[in-house]
Amino acid sequence: MPRLDLHLHSIHSDGRKSPEWVVQQAAANGAELIALTDHDTLSGVAEAQAEGRRRKVEVVAGVEIGVNDPDLGELHVLGYFSDDAPLHDFEAQLTAYRTERESRAERTVERLAELGLDIDFEAVARHADGGSIGRPHIARALVEAGHVESVQEAFDRFLRNDGPAYVARTLLSLRDSVAMIHAGGGFASLAHPTRYDDSERATLAFASAGGDGLEIYYRNDGPEEVANGHQLARRLGLVPTVGSDFHGLHPDELRPGSVPIPEPAAKQLLEILRGLAR
């Protein structure tokens, strides 16, 4: 069975491992084709592709972007691109996104100070280390300052979506994000449909915004979730995609390249990704 993993994070956003390390793990697990999909950045892709050439793993340029739907809230869209895709406009949008992430992180630090939790923005920036800055980096700074015991506690008490220190991001609409991915010749898949409050409505919205794929082989989702996703994907004409959403945060996390996907679905994906517009 061919192995694919189209949802992986590295230190270029909120993952803990380098792109090289991620590719090496995927190769060790027998992966044939993977995509690095850091949040709002393509900056780790070149490094991953260089390692992919050494390890004989195809590495597709990918990204995970957050979008906003007025009814459903924040949804995540994965974009996959050919190596020579015209990504100028897309990259400009991602740069704007990352700038916005920084000011949002600063506002979160201010909000935390109001709650009596002092951390330096510099500490947060150090954890992000030049990558796409996000709440996990703020969580690490909170741990370091001794305000909480763990990253998870930081989310549970303060940073979760409806938590006291949550600051919303300004996001694209679902439709604009899909259009932008298509303008770059890319393929758009709705990330982790099972993680939304109403996965069916989220998937319907994504399909009517022109989306292409649905990440139904996701992490440890069980057979029932996969079967539901399959039905939905078939009904809406979406292509099933596969991803571990690896971040390298916990020792018991699913390793890169280890989410099973049936042969026919894998073959369909390989064909699509190898044939992306050039």
Ligand code: AMP
């Ligand atoms: P951001 O992109 O800055 O809004 O941060 C979102 C990231 O934080 C996600 O990609 C996850 O890696 C992590 N995250 C979000 N919610 C939680 C949560 N409740 N517990 C732990 N990690 C979370």
Ligand code: MN
């Ligand atoms: Mn993340």
Ligand code: MN
């Ligand atoms: Mn996500």
Ligand code: MN
């Ligand atoms: Mn992800």
